[in-house]
Amino acid sequence: MAQRIYLDNAATSWPKPELVYDAADLFLRKLGAASGRGGYQNALEANRIVERTRRGIARLIGAGNSNQVAFTCSGTDSLNLAIQGILRPGDHVVTTHCEHNSVLRPLQAMQEMARVEISFVPCDEQGTVSPNAVREALRPETRLVAVIHASNVTGALQPVGEIGQILSKHQALLLVDAAQSLGHVPIDVHDFEIDLLAAPGHKGLLGPLGTGLLYIREGVEQHLRPLRLGGTGTQSNEDSQPDTLPEKYEAGNHNLPGLAGLAAAVEWLEARTIEQIHSRHMQMTEQLIDGLAAIDGIRIVGPRSTAQRTSVVSFAADGYDPQEFAVCLDVSAGVECRAGLHCAPRMHAALGSDRTGGLVRLSPGWSTTDEEIELALSAIATLAESLIKYPHG
Ligand SMILES: Cc1ncc(COP(=O)(O)O)c(C=O)c1O
Incomplete structure (x- = not known):
């Protein structure tokens, strides 16, 4: 070869680690049932897989309550949910020159569709942003600060903890794009005072493609509109999307082969x-x-x-x-x-x-x-x- x-x-x-393939394969061959819908044994086992994955992610990021972790299909999907779900017409956003198009393009669309104003904070030649520059860009009407944690171009880590501290005295929410950092460096959402953490499951977390997650700090869900609406297997008599977590953000069937693989990957990472x-x-x-x-x-x-x-x-x-x-x-x-x-x-x-x-x-x-x-x-x-x-x- x-x-x-x-x-x-x-x-x-x-x-991926061998047991990631095994877990996805086992699900596809032996289990095959949808989660959150049926009451038979294999459907309940599918529920357990989803919840095991959720608890694993919550442990990894120090989230406490695992229901504050919603599954998506990629880092891009999580960032879209966070950005489009939080911003309202006339809001101001602070972001940086280091961001990926998965932040830049949803922000640009919000600027065009909802008159959202964007301030860009520059970076130095390493690709690092100064927390003071973020502080100076804040306005009373700033609703969101969107910051990449690790650059996908230079690998530089941003001082996210310091930015979180600055924002703890401001009403703006901190959205961290952890696409290049989760699974690479320790992240504690409470220590860093992060309100929203978006990440794929298929990069540093070593799970399959088609997986992603958004951590939502307790209380932030009251302001975060879901983008995808539909069946959740719960409150089926209601016309509107359930308000409870995580169903609010997880309409439609889960990517169970992906999540089974991701659970195994997270446990593999934890062991090392x-x-x-x-x-x-x-x-x-x-x-x-x-x-x-x-x-x-x-x-x-x-x-x-x-x-x-x-x-x-x-x-x-x-x-x-x-x-x-x-x-x-x-x-x-x-x-x-x-x-x-x-x-x-x-x-x-x-x-x-x-x-x-x-x-x-x-x-x-x-x-x-x-x-x-x-x-x-x-x-x-x-x-x-x-x-x-x-x-x-
Ligand atoms: C910094 C950063 N943010 C977001 C994304 C998007 O993640 P995904 O490929 O899972 O949509 C990437 C992927 O390359 C990335 O490097």
């Missing part, structure tokens, strides 16, 4: 601890940064230190279009990575990398080996060297 070095875990994690996983990721990040820094024609963008980051490492290759470089890496050495603007156009504009078509991003995962990183570095060095020897044109 051809060599495959998967360094695109920031898009979705692969491979997030701290241990982060420490292994930082070893690989160091190896990547040291290796890339030694290659002529390669320029690393983002934090060099491992103190406040995740394992996303992006670089520019002099003279290469990033997409072209990534395709060459795949074809020449089976290195799979993501190049371009990474759905974060403002971030690339802030870093200046938008002018050259973005960057090449490497994102190792729990099962990446040192040897795979060395092979990837050597393929990058060969490509960079070939351009020095044989420049285009």
Whole structure:
């Protein structure tokens, strides 16, 4: 079989721990029942799977009451629910240049549809936002502050706890996009004073694609409109959507194979601890940064230190279009990575990398080996060297 070095875990994690496949397979083959609807044994078992997953996520983020965790189908879905569900006409929002299009586009739509005003806070060359800049952007009518926790371009971690502290004295709610941080670094929603935490289940959490979650701080649900309405298997005689959690936000059948896999993944993460996983990721990040820094024609963008980051490492290759470089890496050495603007156009504009078509991003995962990183570095060095020897044109 051809060599495959998967360094695109920031898009979705692969491979998953073996027991994630087993759990999804077991559900599909043996159980197969919908949750929250039937009263027969297998339907009750399906309920237990959903609730086990919910409790696992709640433990991981320190949520206390697991009903405050609603399942969605992706990080994007969770962010849409949070943004469109909270904002009202005329509201003001503070966000940052570091955000993903899954925050930027719903906000833009709210600006067009509901006259929502948006203030953008800049970031430094590492991709970090200053909590003071967030404080200065606040207005009495600010309803929401939407902040990415870890950049999907530079890997920089934002000072979310400090922003949470600032907001604890303000009426604005804090929405954290934890797409690149949950499963990578410890998160405690109470310590960080987070009101809404959106995350996919398929990236750092190591669950299957098609899973996502939104944590909703107790009381915030009173202001959070559901976007998807329909059958919940409860209060079926009522014309309107139940007001109780989590059904309010979970109309329609659950993605049970996905949630079964996610429950297994969360338990796998808990057994290893997030701290241990982060420490292994930082070893690989160091190896990547040291290796890339030694290659002529390669320029690393983002934090060099491992103190406040995740394992996303992006670089520019002099003279290469990033997409072209990534395709060459795949074809020449089976290195799979993501190049371009990474759905974060403002971030690339802030870093200046938008002018050259973005960057090449490497994102190792729990099962990446040192040897795979060395092979990837050597393929990058060969490509960079070939351009020095044989420049285009
Ligand atoms: C920072 C960030 N936010 C949101 C998302 C969207 O998550 P999903 O792919 O699950 O919709 C991503 C995915 O790449 C991301 O990196």
